[in-house]
Amino acid sequence: MAWESIDRRTPxxxxxxxxxxxxxxxxxxxxxxxxxxxKRAALLPALHVVQNxxxxxxxxxxxxxxxxxxxxxxxxxxxxxxxxxxWDHPKGRKVIVACxxxxxxxxxxxxxxxxxxxxxxxxxxxTTEDGQYSLLTEECLAQCDDAPCLLIDEKMHKRIKPESVxxxxxDAKNNEIGDHRSDLFDPPSEPAADTNGEIEKTSxxxxxxxx
Amino acid sequence: xAKFEPVLLKNLGVxxxxxxxxYRSRGGYAAAEKVIKEMTPDTVIESVKASxxxxxxxxGFPAGMKWSFLPPERKVTYFCINxxxxxxxxxxxxxLMENDPHQLLEGILIAGFATKTTVAYIYMRVEFHExxxxxxxxxxxxxxxxxxxxxxxxxxxxxxxxxxxxxxxYVCGEETGLIESLEGKRGWPRIKPPFPAIEGVFxxxxxxxxxxxxxxxxxxxxxxxxxxxxxxxxxxxGPKLYTISGPVKRPSCFEAPLGITCRxxxxxxxxxxxxxxxxxxxxxxxGGLSVGVLTEAELDCKLDFDxxxxxxxxxxxxxxxxxxxxxxxxxxxxxxxxxFYSSESCGQCxxxxxxxxxxxxxxxxxxxxxxxxSDLDLIENITNNMGMMPGLSICGLPDGxxxxxxxxxxxxxxxxxxxxxxxxxxxxxxxxxRLNPAVYELPVLGRRPESLVGQPE
Numbered sequence: 001m002a003w004e005s006i007d008r009r010t011p012x013x014x015x016x017x018x019x020x021x022x023x024x025x026x027x028x029x030x031x032x033x034x035x036x037x038x039k040r041a042a043l044l045p046a047l048h049v050v051q052n053x054x055x056x057x058x059x060x061x062x063x064x065x066x067x068x069x070x071x072x073x074x075x076x077x078x079x080x081x082x083x084x085x086x087w088d089h090p091k092g093r094k095v096i097v098a099c100x101x102x103x104x105x106x107x108x109x110x111x112x113x114x115x116x117x118x119x120x121x122x123x124x125x126x127t128t129e130d131g132q133y134s135l136l137t138e139e140c141l142a143q144c145d146d147a148p149c150l151l152i153d154e155k156m157h158k159r160i161k162p163e164s165v166x167x168x169x170x171d172a173k174n175n176e177i178g179d180h181r182s183d184l185f186d187p188p189s190e191p192a193a194d195t196n197g198e199i200e201k202t203s204x205x206x207x208x209x210x211x
Numbered sequence: 212x213a214k215f216e217p218v219l220l221k222n223l224g225v226x227x228x229x230x231x232x233x234y235r236s237r238g239g240y241a242a243a244e245k246v247i248k249e250m251t252p253d254t255v256i257e258s259v260k261a262s263x264x265x266x267x268x269x270x271g272f273p274a275g276m277k278w279s280f281l282p283p284e285r286k287v288t289y290f291c292i293n294x295x296x297x298x299x300x301x302x303x304x305x306x307l308m309e310n311d312p313h314q315l316l317e318g319i320l321i322a323g324f325a326t327k328t329t330v331a332y333i334y335m336r337v338e339f340h341e342x343x344x345x346x347x348x349x350x351x352x353x354x355x356x357x358x359x360x361x362x363x364x365x366x367x368x369x370x371x372x373x374x375x376x377x378x379x380x381y382v383c384g385e386e387t388g389l390i391e392s393l394e395g396k397r398g399w400p401r402i403k404p405p406f407p408a409i410e411g412v413f414x415x416x417x418x419x420x421x422x423x424x425x426x427x428x429x430x431x432x433x434x435x436x437x438x439x440x441x442x443x444x445x446x447x448x449g450p451k452l453y454t455i456s457g458p459v460k461r462p463s464c465f466e467a468p469l470g471i472t473c474r475x476x477x478x479x480x481x482x483x484x485x486x487x488x489x490x491x492x493x494x495x496x497x498g499g500l501s502v503g504v505l506t507e508a509e510l511d512c513k514l515d516f517d518x519x520x521x522x523x524x525x526x527x528x529x530x531x532x533x534x535x536x537x538x539x540x541x542x543x544x545x546x547x548x549x550x551f552y553s554s555e556s557c558g559q560c561x562x563x564x565x566x567x568x569x570x571x572x573x574x575x576x577x578x579x580x581x582x583x584x585s586d587l588d589l590i591e592n593i594t595n596n597m598g599m600m601p602g603l604s605i606c607g608l609p610d611g612x613x614x615x616x617x618x619x620x621x622x623x624x625x626x627x628x629x630x631x632x633x634x635x636x637x638x639x640x641x642x643x644x645r646l647n648p649a650v651y652e653l654p655v656l657g658r659r660p661e662s663l664v665g666q667p668e
């Protein structure tokens with residue numbers, strides 16, 4: 001019954017697409033190579049990094065990952081389609097994953113899900129018109145003591161009541177977890193985005209060298 | 212019964228329990244240091260065997276025995292820590308990793324020393340975001356303190372440890388599925404033999420152990436094998452984390468010696484403290500969804516590795532109890548359970564892929580009010596014809612599907628029949644049309660094909 005949990009639309013594959021992966025992302029992926037015996041084993045971490053950076057894994061990104069890992073692109077697609085957490089289509093800026101397993105159902109997750117759908121005016125797998133939220137349901141999130149629960153990006157929200165859904169959704173920081181986070185799977189900090197003058201200089205130098 | 216002093220959860224609620232400093236100040240890493248400096252791998256395995264520690268992941272296989280299957284002549288050994296906790300109703304690994312990450316790392320050190328591990332991978336499910344950051348921070352701290360890497364505790368031992376994140380697949384909690392996923396492939400369980408101890412990750416000898424099993428290790432070596440054996444029952448030694456969820460007053464994670472009863476767990480003052488809002492217990496799934504269900508009359512079942520089998524259950528599982536209250540519709544419960552397995556079946560073995568799917572369709576039909584009495588026999592028949600126990604599948608997922616569905620249909624059959632008898636016949640047809648429109652849109656054959664003539668309709 002995998003169609004219940006996976007977006008089955010066929011992604012578009014443009015042959016003349018621009019390269020997607022930046023050098024920073026590639027560097028992050030390469031850092032995983034010495035952890036494993038084969039390069040293919042770095043595929044799951046690579047997909048995590050790419051998805052965290054670009055929001056989804058496009059066909060172009062898949063073929064570039066394949067090149068980097070020295071495996072056929074079909075192998076990347078093969079792995080990606082097995083796992084429910086990877087998506088080949090753009091999703092909203094925040095992804096809500098609601099638990100629908102038995103413990104949560106007994107504590108009223110169905111009412112919460114119904115309210116979520118009404119508030120966001122979308123169905124499961126849908127994305128709101130403003131592109132803010134996507135809604136998914138998944139099996140047990142291992143937070144059964146605080147059922148019903150839902151995950152917004154990385155943040156776990158516990159003991160949700162249908163009344164509290166509206167307040168939760170309007171909170172701008174509802175997807176942030178506290179400090180003490182590891183940046184292992186996070187998007188690379190691109191030098192261009194940094195306002196530090198010194199780093200900008202070095203990138204200028206690199207550009208000059210390349211030209 | 213005297214109040215049990217928590218062992219695995221002793222650092223729960225201690226301020227700063229996630230940091231190395233606090234963990235060390237409470238006696239942490241002393242056991243690992245003692246083991247690595249004073250013992251040999253063989254004596255460690257012998258001690259673990261003698262302690263009777265059984266794997267906490269669900270199957271209850273003796274941990275020391277598992278390690279002794281490794282081939283003696285080997286250059287590389289991989290160690291996988293199974294933190295892919297996806298069984299509905301189970302969250303004890305999450306509690307352990309959240310509150311005491313260094314306890315797990317110490318367990319990895321001891322187990323790694325005993326199995327001569329070169330690289331250990333913690334396979335963590337991706338939904339554990341906060342837990343990942345906690346574990347990674349703890350791991351970085353341990354690396355800085357020289358507890359991993361080269362020359363651990365100044366000896367020749369060297370071991371790497373990495374966290375590998377999964378991507379949302381229940382079947383990756385199966386040990387060979389986990390190994391495939393670690394290699395960057397689909398998490399399809401492998402055919403055994405060869406067992407992981409001979410050919411596992413990257414075709415090298417591999418051990419896969421659960422988080423809780425490893426968390427027991429530091430305490431075995433800190434307090435001794437005899438202390439460990441004195442807890443629990445004869446064949447199920449040691450402390451165990453029980454979790455409880457559903458409408459109880461205190462849904463939480465508790466530590467108790469193996470062998471408490473299910474009734475204790477729900478109504479005990481130290482545990483669940485009874486039901487919410489005066490509800491009654493209809494049934495209880497005592498050990499994670501896959502083990503099967505106990506009725507109210509069977510709540511005196513002892514939760515250890517052996518007694519649960521007397522009640523027709525698969526085993527202890529992960530000891531994560533889900534309490535079903537009396538106001539829950541048993542048909543909805545069945546449909547939810549069936550949906551879980553049909554959506555998590557990996558699709559490798561035909562009878563699991565199709566069987567779980569058909570069970571979901573039947574369960575949904577019953578839940579929507581279009582069931583038939585014969586459906587109950589049919590669903591029971593399917594559960595008997597899939598899985599490892601009849602020898603039909605690669606992994607245990609279909610057995611995990613068969614037990615809860617079979618026990619729930621058998622033990623609550625009267626209730627199902629009541630519901631089905633009370634159904635409105637006209638409504639039944641509309642539901643069936645909605646569930647499976649294709650059947651009603653097929654062209655009606657003028658006459659039956661000749662090959663079928665003479666056979667019963």
